[in-house]
Amino acid sequence: MENLEAELKQLIINTLELDGISPPDIDSEAPLFGGGLGLDSIDALELGLALKKKYHIHIDTDSTELLNYFASVKNLADFVSQQQKIL
Amino acid sequence: MAKVTGSAHTDSAESGAKESRLSFTLQHWCLWQSEQSSGGTHWPDGEVLPYNGGYADVGFLPMMQSRRLSPLARAACAVAHHCREKSGDMPSVFVSSHGESHYYFEMLQGMAAREDVSPSRFSLCVHNAIAGLSSFHSASFLPYVALAGGTEGMFSAFLEAAGMLLETPQVLVVWYEQPLPEAYRPYLSASETTWALAMVLTGAGGSGCQLRLTRRPGTTPLASQDCDNSLIRAILTNQRRSSCRSDRSIWQWELSDA
Numbered sequence: 001m002e003n004l005e006a007e008l009k010q011l012i013i014n015t016l017e018l019d020g021i022s023p024p025d026i027d028s029e030a031p032l033f034g035g036g037l038g039l040d041s042i043d044a045l046e047l048g049l050a051l052k053k054k055y056h057i058h059i060d061t062d063s064t065e066l067l068n069y070f071a072s073v074k075n076l077a078d079f080v081s082q083q084q085k086i087l
Numbered sequence: 088m089a090k091v092t093g094s095a096h097t098d099s100a101e102s103g104a105k106e107s108r109l110s111f112t113l114q115h116w117c118l119w120q121s122e123q124s125s126g127g128t129h130w131p132d133g134e135v136l137p138y139n140g141g142y143a144d145v146g147f148l149p150m151m152q153s154r155r156l157s158p159l160a161r162a163a164c165a166v167a168h169h170c171r172e173k174s175g176d177m178p179s180v181f182v183s184s185h186g187e188s189h190y191y192f193e194m195l196q197g198m199a200a201r202e203d204v205s206p207s208r209f210s211l212c213v214h215n216a217i218a219g220l221s222s223f224h225s226a227s228f229l230p231y232v233a234l235a236g237g238t239e240g241m242f243s244a245f246l247e248a249a250g251m252l253l254e255t256p257q258v259l260v261v262w263y264e265q266p267l268p269e270a271y272r273p274y275l276s277a278s279e280t281t282w283a284l285a286m287v288l289t290g291a292g293g294s295g296c297q298l299r300l301t302r303r304p305g306t307t308p309l310a311s312q313d314c315d316n317s318l319i320r321a322i323l324t325n326q327r328r329s330s331c332r333s334d335r336s337i338w339q340w341e342l343s344d345a
């Protein structure tokens with residue numbers, strides 16, 4: 001799981017063009033949106049697209065759990081590994 | 088010749104048929120382009136921003152705001168920022184014939200290959216995206232318009248600015264262009280460099296250089312000239328008067344000291 005978290009941090013940095021930020025700068029448990037990194041709604045869409053592309057996972061945009069999945073790197077890693085098991 | 092404002096005179100009854108004149112006070116200007124400038128004397132009351140390795144410096148923005156700016160958006164936002172810093176906030180006119188052509192061409196290629204569209208690229212390639220970003224960067228709540236080319240080329244911005252000056256004391260005009268993606272080049276003429284130019288304009292007769300423009304309609308279809316390039320050259324070499332043909336008209340302009 002730690003590997004996946006590190007991988008996701010790099011994906012976030014590359015996809016969202018976070019110049020000058022490196023994976024250790026991102027706290028796995030800190031909020032990705034709103035506070036923390038301060039990402040916005042377009043970042044959320046962009047990240048969703050990148051996850052679909054890289055992990056071939058399905059993201060149900062109607063799911064009430066979606067906000068929770070995207071809350072932190074840790075939650076995102078849980079979500080991706082769950083989805084990969086389904087596949 | 089009906090007098091419309093202190094800054095703009097047009098023959099409104101027969102617009103397009105006779106000559107129209109526009110006059111402004113040029114308060115300040117700012118230029119950036121993706122090639123090293125040779126120095127020398129340029130127009131007064133303005134500045135050429137450093138080449139900075141081919142990317143206009145946007146160090147005035149936090150990383151979270153600058154990260155998504157294309158080279159074109161960096162240039163436009165930088166010149167707009169420097170003018171706003173000098174003259175304060177004001178309504179603005181952003182003008183570009185082709186805007187973020189590389190972003191939308193990439194997006195179209197992606198769609199043709201049945202790939203998903205990047206939401207951030209999509210949001211940044213709409214024509215008013217750069218105007219919106221600049222407004223956001225300067226926390227401006229004042230109106231802006233985003234114009235595309237039209238038949239008057241870059242001069243359409245002066246018409247828009249004269250109109251806006253009916254309601255507001257000063258207007259920021261920002262022009263920006265970049266080379267087109269290769270696929271479009273056989274069909275359209277476009278800039279060979281990435282550049283952005285901003286001017287702060289107020290009504291005629293203020294303190295500062297006076298910029299006077301005259302539009303004469305063309306009687307026969309005209310081969311349009313590269314007016315953007317010739318105006319930039321004029322600014323950089325302190326040339327004070329010239330004329331340029333757009334699709335349907337000839338624009339003459341003159342800059343004189345107050």
